[in-house]
Amino acid sequence: ATLDEVKARGSVNCGVSQGLPGFSSPNDKNEWGGLDVDFCRAIAAAIFNDPAKVKFSPLSAKDRFTALTSGAIDVLSRNTTWTMSRDTTLGFNFAGVIYYDGQGFLVRKALGLKSAKELQGASICVQTGTSNELNVSDFFRSNNMKNGEVIAFGTIDETVKAYESGRCDVFTADRSQLAAVRLKLTNAADHVILPETISKEPLGPLVRHGDDQWFDLVKWVYFALLNAEELGVTQKNVDEQVNSQNPDVKRLLGTDGKYGEGIGLTADWAVRIIKATGNYGEIYDRNVGPATPLGIERGLNNLWNKGGIQYGMPVR
Amino acid sequence: MSDVRLSGPPAASRRRWSWTDPKLRSSVIQIVLALIMVWLVWSFYANAQANLSRLGIASGFGFLDNRAGFAISQTLIPYNESMSYGRAFVVGLLNTLLVAFLGVVLATLIGFVMGVARLSKNVVIKALASAYVEITRNLPPLFQIMFWYLAVLSTLPGPRQSWGFGLQPLFGAIGSGLSAIGLGFLGTPISNFAAGLAAPSVFVNNRGLVLPRPVFEEGSMAILYALIAAVVASFVLARWAKKRREATGKPFPAFWAGLALLIALPLAASFAAGNPVTIETPELRGFNFAGGLKVIPEFVALLLALAIYTGGFIAEIVRSGILAVSKGQSEAAHSLGLRNGPTLRLVIIPQAMRVIVPPLTSQYLNLTKNSSLGVAVGYPDLFAVFAGTTLNQTGQAIEIIAVTMAVYLTISILTSAIMGWYNKRVALVER
Amino acid sequence: MSADPIIAASEAAAPKIAVEMTGVNKWYGDFHVLRDVNLTVERGERLVICGPSGSGKSTLIRCINRLEEHQKGRIVVDGIELTDDLKRIDEVRREVGMCFQHFNLFPHLTILENCTLAPMWVRKMPKKEAEDLAMHFLEKVKIPHQAHKYPGQLSGGQQQRVAIARALCMRPRIMLFDEPTSALDPEMVKEVLDTMVSLAQDGMTMLCVTHEMGFARQVANRVIFMDAGQIIEMNEPNAFFSNPQHERTKLFLSQILH
Amino acid sequence: MSADPIIAASEAAAPKIAVEMTGVNKWYGDFHVLRDVNLTVERGERLVICGPSGSGKSTLIRCINRLEEHQKGRIVVDGIELTDDLKRIDEVRREVGMCFQHFNLFPHLTILENCTLAPMWVRKMPKKEAEDLAMHFLEKVKIPHQAHKYPGQLSGGQQQRVAIARALCMRPRIMLFDEPTSALDPEMVKEVLDTMVSLAQDGMTMLCVTHEMGFARQVANRVIFMDAGQIIEMNEPNAFFSNPQHERTKLFLSQILH
Amino acid sequence: MSDTTVPLSAPRVSPAQAYVSTTLREQEPAPVATRGPVLWVRKHLVGSVPQVLLTLFGIWLVYVTVPPMIKFFLIDAVWTGANREACLPEKVGRAVGACWPFVWAKLDQLIYGFYPASERWRVNVVYALGVILLLPLLIQKLPGKRLNAILFFGIYPVVAFVLLTGGNLEMQRFLIGYFGPTDLFAGAGIVQGMRISFWIDFLLSTAIVTGIAYLVSRIVAGPEAAPGAAKTTLSVFVLLGLVIFAMDIDVGLPQVETRLWGGLLVTLVIAVTGITVSLPFGILLALGRRSKLPLVKALSIIFIEFWRGVPLITVLFFATYMLPLFLPGRLTIDGLLRALVGVALFASAYMAEVVRGGLQAIPKGQYEGAMAVGLPSSLMLRLVVLPQALKLVIPGIVNNFIGLFKDTTLVLIVSIFDLLGSMRAAFTDPNWASPTTLFTGFGFAGIIYFVFCFGMSRYSMALEKRLDRAQRH
Numbered sequence A: 001a002t003l004d005e006v007k008a009r010g011s012v013n014c015g016v017s018q019g020l021p022g023f024s025s026p027n028d029k030n031e032w033g034g035l036d037v038d039f040c041r042a043i044a045a046a047i048f049n050d051p052a053k054v055k056f057s058p059l060s061a062k063d064r065f066t067a068l069t070s071g072a073i074d075v076l077s078r079n080t081t082w083t084m085s086r087d088t089t090l091g092f093n094f095a096g097v098i099y100y101d102g103q104g105f106l107v108r109k110a111l112g113l114k115s116a117k118e119l120q121g122a123s124i125c126v127q128t129g130t131s132n133e134l135n136v137s138d139f140f141r142s143n144n145m146k147n148g149e150v151i152a153f154g155t156i157d158e159t160v161k162a163y164e165s166g167r168c169d170v171f172t173a174d175r176s177q178l179a180a181v182r183l184k185l186t187n188a189a190d191h192v193i194l195p196e197t198i199s200k201e202p203l204g205p206l207v208r209h210g211d212d213q214w215f216d217l218v219k220w221v222y223f224a225l226l227n228a229e230e231l232g233v234t235q236k237n238v239d240e241q242v243n244s245q246n247p248d249v250k251r252l253l254g255t256d257g258k259y260g261e262g263i264g265l266t267a268d269w270a271v272r273i274i275k276a277t278g279n280y281g282e283i284y285d286r287n288v289g290p291a292t293p294l295g296i297e298r299g300l301n302n303l304w305n306k307g308g309i310q311y312g313m314p315v316r
Numbered sequence B: 001m002s003d004v005r006l007s008g009p010p011a012a013s014r015r016r017w018s019w020t021d022p023k024l025r026s027s028v029i030q031i032v033l034a035l036i037m038v039w040l041v042w043s044f045y046a047n048a049q050a051n052l053s054r055l056g057i058a059s060g061f062g063f064l065d066n067r068a069g070f071a072i073s074q075t076l077i078p079y080n081e082s083m084s085y086g087r088a089f090v091v092g093l094l095n096t097l098l099v100a101f102l103g104v105v106l107a108t109l110i111g112f113v114m115g116v117a118r119l120s121k122n123v124v125i126k127a128l129a130s131a132y133v134e135i136t137r138n139l140p141p142l143f144q145i146m147f148w149y150l151a152v153l154s155t156l157p158g159p160r161q162s163w164g165f166g167l168q169p170l171f172g173a174i175g176s177g178l179s180a181i182g183l184g185f186l187g188t189p190i191s192n193f194a195a196g197l198a199a200p201s202v203f204v205n206n207r208g209l210v211l212p213r214p215v216f217e218e219g220s221m222a223i224l225y226a227l228i229a230a231v232v233a234s235f236v237l238a239r240w241a242k243k244r245r246e247a248t249g250k251p252f253p254a255f256w257a258g259l260a261l262l263i264a265l266p267l268a269a270s271f272a273a274g275n276p277v278t279i280e281t282p283e284l285r286g287f288n289f290a291g292g293l294k295v296i297p298e299f300v301a302l303l304l305a306l307a308i309y310t311g312g313f314i315a316e317i318v319r320s321g322i323l324a325v326s327k328g329q330s331e332a333a334h335s336l337g338l339r340n341g342p343t344l345r346l347v348i349i350p351q352a353m354r355v356i357v358p359p360l361t362s363q364y365l366n367l368t369k370n371s372s373l374g375v376a377v378g379y380p381d382l383f384a385v386f387a388g389t390t391l392n393q394t395g396q397a398i399e400i401i402a403v404t405m406a407v408y409l410t411i412s413i414l415t416s417a418i419m420g421w422y423n424k425r426v427a428l429v430e431r
Numbered sequence C, D: 001m002s003a004d005p006i007i008a009a010s011e012a013a014a015p016k017i018a019v020e021m022t023g024v025n026k027w028y029g030d031f032h033v034l035r036d037v038n039l040t041v042e043r044g045e046r047l048v049i050c051g052p053s054g055s056g057k058s059t060l061i062r063c064i065n066r067l068e069e070h071q072k073g074r075i076v077v078d079g080i081e082l083t084d085d086l087k088r089i090d091e092v093r094r095e096v097g098m099c100f101q102h103f104n105l106f107p108h109l110t111i112l113e114n115c116t117l118a119p120m121w122v123r124k125m126p127k128k129e130a131e132d133l134a135m136h137f138l139e140k141v142k143i144p145h146q147a148h149k150y151p152g153q154l155s156g157g158q159q160q161r162v163a164i165a166r167a168l169c170m171r172p173r174i175m176l177f178d179e180p181t182s183a184l185d186p187e188m189v190k191e192v193l194d195t196m197v198s199l200a201q202d203g204m205t206m207l208c209v210t211h212e213m214g215f216a217r218q219v220a221n222r223v224i225f226m227d228a229g230q231i232i233e234m235n236e237p238n239a240f241f242s243n244p245q246h247e248r249t250k251l252f253l254s255q256i257l258h
Numbered sequence E: 001m002s003d004t005t006v007p008l009s010a011p012r013v014s015p016a017q018a019y020v021s022t023t024l025r026e027q028e029p030a031p032v033a034t035r036g037p038v039l040w041v042r043k044h045l046v047g048s049v050p051q052v053l054l055t056l057f058g059i060w061l062v063y064v065t066v067p068p069m070i071k072f073f074l075i076d077a078v079w080t081g082a083n084r085e086a087c088l089p090e091k092v093g094r095a096v097g098a099c100w101p102f103v104w105a106k107l108d109q110l111i112y113g114f115y116p117a118s119e120r121w122r123v124n125v126v127y128a129l130g131v132i133l134l135l136p137l138l139i140q141k142l143p144g145k146r147l148n149a150i151l152f153f154g155i156y157p158v159v160a161f162v163l164l165t166g167g168n169l170e171m172q173r174f175l176i177g178y179f180g181p182t183d184l185f186a187g188a189g190i191v192q193g194m195r196i197s198f199w200i201d202f203l204l205s206t207a208i209v210t211g212i213a214y215l216v217s218r219i220v221a222g223p224e225a226a227p228g229a230a231k232t233t234l235s236v237f238v239l240l241g242l243v244i245f246a247m248d249i250d251v252g253l254p255q256v257e258t259r260l261w262g263g264l265l266v267t268l269v270i271a272v273t274g275i276t277v278s279l280p281f282g283i284l285l286a287l288g289r290r291s292k293l294p295l296v297k298a299l300s301i302i303f304i305e306f307w308r309g310v311p312l313i314t315v316l317f318f319a320t321y322m323l324p325l326f327l328p329g330r331l332t333i334d335g336l337l338r339a340l341v342g343v344a345l346f347a348s349a350y351m352a353e354v355v356r357g358g359l360q361a362i363p364k365g366q367y368e369g370a371m372a373v374g375l376p377s378s379l380m381l382r383l384v385v386l387p388q389a390l391k392l393v394i395p396g397i398v399n400n401f402i403g404l405f406k407d408t409t410l411v412l413i414v415s416i417f418d419l420l421g422s423m424r425a426a427f428t429d430p431n432w433a434s435p436t437t438l439f440t441g442f443g444f445a446g447i448i449y450f451v452f453c454f455g456m457s458r459y460s461m462a463l464e465k466r467l468d469r470a471q472r473h
């Protein structure tokens, strides 16, 4: 079973993107950071009580699924859209939606475009192997527009490079990615993201079919993060919260019942997670929130009771 | 003398059963080997089965009929995202074949020119050709593809600042030539006529190369027929010219006559059919040029890099092929009164070819295989479209990689077979 | 055997002097290979040239059909002076046939094609006619049956005879031979020499570099001895062999004849 | 010269009959090379085999150490019948030495290494001993000084003598020679023949394909004449040369002796 | 025929024509140039009208390429700077050529990839050791080739491996563990850094395989061959055990995962491993292809032609993404190792063809000579045929190596960052985006590739010449 292998190996193998600020990218010292990365750290913390016991595999969109299928990684946490075919025929299970996103367009300001509807005849750069590649064709078709051409590149860097060099008029990807990419451009101010969101892009971690225990574990790490935020358990106060009398908090933190054992861990699994990475809101704010260079509002990604749709299943 | 009639060898007699019998030994070794192979194949199969069913991945080729859903930037046959993966496969395959075929042609041209240049008496030309060969052969092909794509083509101006090329310079030159010889008044009507043709109609920008495109309307078939007729006629003419030369010894300029036919017949047909072919000139509209024929920069970069890289190897092959023909051969031809041209054509090249062909074949194969590197610059060849995008969308790695490998293998085998056949034809007959 | 009518015919219009060399000098770089060579060969004459290795024999006869260029002096072949003019060189080469030590047949062509190549492409002869001519000479050298084989399938002696036939097909007025038998196995030497003798009997003008002294005695009008790029001695064969005048000639003959 | 003690020693235990061929037939594809050959060679005998080219001489002796396989009949060498059995083939090859027309020395090994290779790897002899043995035979063939050179640095005659020494190092009871002198320049033939004569004087059983009739007269017990895959005539040398019986033998001898 | 001479026309030499030279002429200088610079220029530059045109064209070509390049890479180049500002013409106030500070800034990444800075000395040691061991191997005159070769091909890889990865393989299972019915010894613990489970498995596997080898060879080749076969198998295992043991000891170096490797390091690791692994496999395949056993021959041909017929990137794809599907679930292989497997398979096929060329060049007489002195076929191969064949194909092997070196770039398609991949990654750094960054980067990487490949090709040519000479003497 995956969990046993992970334990024997002493680390979680986690597939991430090759460098997408806010989600997963290495800093100058080659330390990985970002929303997707922190999720992997949370898994490691839950298992080993050490968020460092995770090995990151940077993967291009094109390579990510085969890497997971082949067992090179245990979990893929790489802004991957939850689609039916991926969930079924490709042989994966999505453990949750860590970031609700939608596809948008990045263009040069100089073009003076207001709307994606004006993109008739434009050349479009997209990363191959993504849902974006499929959506963009559908968008043009459903709006009765003709795109100039869609040029698909193997990695995000190549795609951005091509956009920047003028090979395309438009770069399309998930809006969060666009925001991140824009930061990497030489003159961020010269580029704008068009208002349209042309698709639903629920991004989340996924695991292979065939190991329900591991699937549960990943899924519940995600729920633990959400529940912690909802219950106000934070990295700072988690030690105090252990003594909380709130029955929801007690169940989450394992002071009441041994829910952790259901996923092959110990009762205090969630404590370890929160201590290591903080709750979902903390992770969000740290990596992509308004205070970061990306500066993305919570929006849909707020908790269900705060106007968003993030909803952690109850620990019970 | 004893009477021994010619007879065939006897059938193998029965042998004593011994472990040092080589026949028996070899069969045992082979059986063991066969068993190992079977076990290997079986265990591969069983592992794959187990792994796939554990993951719940679909298998089989049913996916080929599913909707592909993605766009492809260069399509030789009509294609859009609502067509099937099977169609996308064909589009990719054709793109591979296109770049491989043009690459082979171009590389051969470059290679022959450079190979001959390396043998030139002219030291400047020789040095340049040597530099070309050494540089191109010693840089990885992928490096060269990326160089052309990233460093050269991507620095071209955007569509609005495109470099336009028309016939302007030509007509301008004619005009000034005419005025120079005092016929300036003639220049006026000519320039008027030329103005239409002279506007830029070929554009180069960082989106590639945009060319005027012929649009075939009703009646265009006539031109095609005329072209076919002209081709047939030139063949017949060439054969007739050869016959005549053999019969009477008199040469006939079959090449020029054929060329004239090839131009004149379709032109005449076009006139007769009321000029059914119109030229669609590209126009800058919105983001990009609309109309015309577009050649994407990914293709150009790949083609250039492949042709230039392989050309370096072919140049060396050609050079050594020519050097392999001894000096005595050209001396003999000269002493028979043959001049340099015929000596080269009738004596040197046919002999050089037999040295050149086998290594040339492997260069053609290498070029075809290297065309798969287009994936690094986003050229939608078989590998990118099928083993890339399709594999990603469907996840059926085994089927897709197997088919991809099989396709390349088939191309390789076909090419070697054709070149092998040709090589047999040019091989020397020895005692 | 009477003179070959085809060869005889081609001789008809020729000037009396076949080759005339006056003060011919040639250098390879700094090396002076031919030093003031004067030589007149009349029509129908048969010259044998001998001399030690490196003495310039090959160079001398290769100058005659301009496979090598001379730097000083005049060479007039069949009335045509050899200059840089390409047309004249062509003319001369059409009149002068040559056979090499290593035959230099074209290995990718059949024997017949070897023989018809030049007549068809240089003399613009119809194929049929060229083939008839070729068969005539192949018969003359006694290998008509091999016409459709390739050179690689023939023995050395046969190949050299084909080379002679190939040269004859251009109906040259002069034939040059550069050691035609020295690359052959001993048993094949004779068949080639026989062919050359029969050619001589037909009255062909021949210049022949060879060390086959029997052949020289039997066929040559004159024997020329060269050393260090000069003609040292020249005489009719009997006198040459029986009574050499120059020291070097004596030395050379003593080495070569046993 | 007295018998070589090492060779003599190795002969001690041998059976009386060295080679026995009964009704041996061999085909190359459909081509019948050996036709019903019957031949008995006694220990210590020295046979010379001659005959026109292509008559099957080489094939015959190559069948004896199984470089070629025969298809019909029996070959018994030194008491061992040759069958497909690899072990027997190995045994036979250990008892039978062979020298080829083109020597086939191993060019990447020194002379000494050429000689010690087989004793060390096949007879599992210690290196020192093998080298002593090799030097013994190299002295016998008169080239001990060249022991550390490579074959490419030796003349043809020397190479052939090394080849003989190499074969002797396996202390064979029978030696086969396939035209050992025909690839040599004339001046080297004698040195090799001398070596072979001295070997014969030591009492070695020898089968030798050669056209050196002087050698045959001096050394052979019997001369065999082959044609078209058959043994046509067999006799002791004097009778064979002075009074050949068969038409073909006469013809052949007339061609070969002058 | 004509030796019954028909009399030829009588000799026509009049006594006057008979001639004996009296003076011997001395060597004279030529009246026109037949050598020297003037003739050279005439012959090689301006012999005829087309020659002159060609020369002018050539000079024009040189003129439009070489000076601009020198200007770009040297004269107009920027040599120092901290970021893109240094290379922007607007900021510098002049035309800007190559942006060298970009290369300096990325140099570490190009040489080491993401190899941790504190551990880079290990890479340097490996580089240095490699050079120290390789140079004497390449220089023919130096003695001790055998020891040198053993050090380079035998010891060095192990040392390099331990240094680069940090050793400590932590192997958990061997043959039985992977291919056996269950993971028998998973429970056994660790003693002094050694995994008991692995070594139990190893010893057992060794015993079983040796036993099988003994039995099979006894059946196939007879009783006296069996101990030899068993001994050989055993020694192979002992050697393997030693190597694994050496790689497994924890020498106290921190582990550096292969995915941190990059740049030139990866290029060299792949090229060198590819060539050393492909040599023995290539030889086996080449021998297989010449085997008389139809099955062996057919399998070898299929294997060779298959790998030669498909592009390397499909092979890499296969190794990276499909190999794991075909192996038992328990077996996971490192990403770089997977690429190496692909490269090695591919290179073996090409190597096989090179070696086959050498085998074909060995004359039949050598085989016959060996057989006639009684060498059995295995010894014949080892002692007579292979030494000669391999020596003949050394230039071919070097050429193969050049090809492999160039092919290492393809690993970037399976997301391993070799030199070219690292360079491309460096291009995306917005800190260094300037109009000339790309050209500078390509120029730099190009020079490195060129120096390696050109150097090797010259070496192989020199070798070829020397072998030619050696063959002739």
Ligand SMILES: Nc1ncnc2c1ncn2[C@@H]1O[C@H](COP(=O)(O)OP(=O)(O)OP(=O)(O)O)[C@@H](O)[C@H]1O
Pocket (backbone or CB within 6 Å): C028, C029, C031, C033, C051, C052, C053, C054, C055, C056, C057, C058, C059, C060
């Ligand atoms: N192309 C060349 N360049 C320089 N020197 C040459 C060249 N060809 C021939 N020589 C030299 O010119 C001299 C005369 O050569 P030539 O071939 O005419 O001699 P030869 O009398 O025919 O000798 P051989 O009997 O060996 O054929 C020789 O010393 C030779 O080395």
Ligand SMILES: Nc1ncnc2c1ncn2[C@@H]1O[C@H](COP(=O)(O)OP(=O)(O)OP(=O)(O)O)[C@@H](O)[C@H]1O
Pocket (backbone or CB within 6 Å): D028, D029, D031, D033, D051, D052, D053, D054, D055, D056, D057, D058, D059, D060
């Ligand atoms: N491997 C082979 N395959 C087919 N035919 C062969 C082969 N080897 C020899 N022959 C033919 O068998 C015949 C006898 O050959 P063999 O070499 O025994 O003759 P030989 O008497 O030794 O002649 P030579 O004096 O030329 O060596 C020849 O006609 C030859 O062409």
Ligand SMILES: [Mg+2]
Pocket (backbone or CB within 6 Å): A079, A080, A081, A130, A131, A132, A174, A201
């Ligand atoms: Mg998506």
Ligand SMILES: [Mg+2]
Pocket (backbone or CB within 6 Å): C057, C058, C059, C178, C179
């Ligand atoms: Mg000469």
